[in-house]
Amino acid sequence: MRQNSHGPIGVFDSGVGGLTVLKSLMAHLPHESTVYLGDTARVPYGTKSGEVVTRYSLKNAEFLLEQGVKLLVVACNTASAVALPALEAALPIPVVGVIAPGARAALARTRGGGVGVIGTPGTIRSGAYQRALEAADAKVRVKSRACPLFVPLAEEGWTTGDVPLLTAREYLAEFAREGVDTLVLGCTHYPLLKGVIAEVVGPKVALVDSAEATAQAVAALLTERGGLASAGHAAPTHAYYVTDVPERFVEVGARFLGRPIPAAEQVDLTF
Amino acid sequence: MRQNSHGPIGVFDSGVGGLTVLKSLMAHLPHESTVYLGDTARVPYGTKSGEVVTRYSLKNAEFLLEQGVKLLVVACNTASAVALPALEAALPIPVVGVIAPGARAALARTRGGGVGVIGTPGTIRSGAYQRALEAADAKVRVKSRACPLFVPLAEEGWTTGDVPLLTAREYLAEFAREGVDTLVLGCTHYPLLKGVIAEVVGPKVALVDSAEATAQAVAALLTERGGLASAGHAAPTHAYYVTDVPERFVEVGARFLGRPIPAAEQVDLTF
Known part of the structure; x- marks a missing residue:
């Protein structure tokens, strides 16, 4: 065509x-x-x-x-x-x-340590990232979590300081503990919170956005x-x-x- | 009729x-x-x-x-x-x-120290509480503030702990400082956050909801x-x-x- x-x-x-x-x-x-x-x-x-x-x-x-x-x-x-x-x-x-390109970008970055996905309740509930990642690499280990407060925080402009940091800790502690090496920012608002997200998951985790x-x-x-x-x-x-x-x-x-x-x-x- | x-x-x-x-x-x-x-x-x-x-x-x-x-x-x-x-x-x-009944309830509670109003951006921007309060008592002192993160916090069920407490502090510190004696919870979600709101504004401020x-x-x-x-x-x-x-x-x-x-x-x- x-x-x-x-x-x-x-x-x-x-x-x-x-x-x-x-x-x-x-x-x-x-x-x-x-x-x-x-x-x-x-x-x-x-x-x-x-x-x-x-x-x-x-x-x-x-x-x-x-x-x-x-x-x-x-x-x-x-x-x-x-x-x-x-x-x-x-x-x-x-x-x-944006899901398939984001999944491909994540697979290009991971060094085999597992891929984390964060997004809205609708995105995470759908399992779309999980499916896209596994379709491209059947062996990839995927861990997902919905972070409903990130959108209102970004909209309100609260992207630095204690409230976004503590919120990020609550949502992301499990990723830091269980060791993923790549984290997909599966919502177009999340790049605005990159600073606190990076602080919580640490410098060894690559943050991927799909834009x-x-x-x-x-x-x-x-x-x-x-x-x-x-x-x-x-x-x-x-x-x-x-x-x-x-x-x-x-x-x-x-x-x-x-x-x-x-x-x-x-x-x-x-x- | x-x-x-x-x-x-x-x-x-x-x-x-x-x-x-x-x-x-x-x-x-x-x-x-x-x-x-x-x-x-x-x-x-x-x-x-x-x-x-x-x-x-x-x-x-x-x-x-x-x-x-x-x-x-x-x-x-x-x-x-x-x-x-x-x-x-x-x-x-x-x-x-719910505005006129809420305003009447607040006026029945205040002891002349001023009435605070918190609500969504739409409610606060409209000035409806301010007008309803002043229509019933031309001398009342009103202080308003939009608290956009309270609705997503209540929806997420985060009603106790550091994140709602620090959020309430950010929004409500000025009410504690400037001394109102009554605070209208001008959104039907806010009663779920009564605990942290009361902690920030202190026991001398009456909390009024319009239900x-x-x-x-x-x-x-x-x-x-x-x-x-x-x-x-x-x-x-x-x-x-x-x-x-x-x-x-x-x-x-x-x-x-x-x-x-x-x-x-x-x-x-x-x-």
């Missing part, structure tokens, strides 16, 4: 977290236009059921398809964990989630299918949509994206 | 928190049937905009109206703070929120309008609806309601 190489890349997340994936995409594929949708009226996904997250993901994808996207990136670990098969079945374009690996997977897929935008065809554009009012997204999102977000448009997908 | 005294009382909240209000209602009005709706597919409301919370509240009310309720209790502080005028304008039945006061307001309103169910007419029934899958609501909800929830039915209001 040869893709239309002029359409933008569509990216959705439950909120601002997926902007870390968009940031990596922009760095790897500077000629590509993008359309980002943050479902801020229904955030978070990580504490909701797979059924509800799948329903929301299909709505998000439908909206992005209407914007003419040539490829969909599911930049939310929870949605990638539970809704990828439904999205692939429903959409006429390629769909890339970088996902961007590489998208680049490889578009190259293989002849779908890359050509340099100089037209200056790339970057559009942002949200389902709640845009002010907070624009403000907080800049921290995740690493550059200002000029504007975001509110759309209603709750029909 | 004379109410139909046979219909149930409708109660909605963004999730499980409003069950503390339902618990007080059941204690005060043991002959009344109730229908509770927890909007668990869109929880939380406290971090979302007034516009979105109002839209969800109207959907919830519409569903409860279809169940034949004679009166609506908005058992969510955020929805009471931002959506009450829209609900009152749209509905043909009386609507009771009790709201139940009294409902009883007074129904009595005044002749809408009370008569004892012995029929055994009261209690129905529970949620918008996400019911398992977690049934399990966690029992802690908030103080009795088992036999079953909850899932309904889709996201059309």
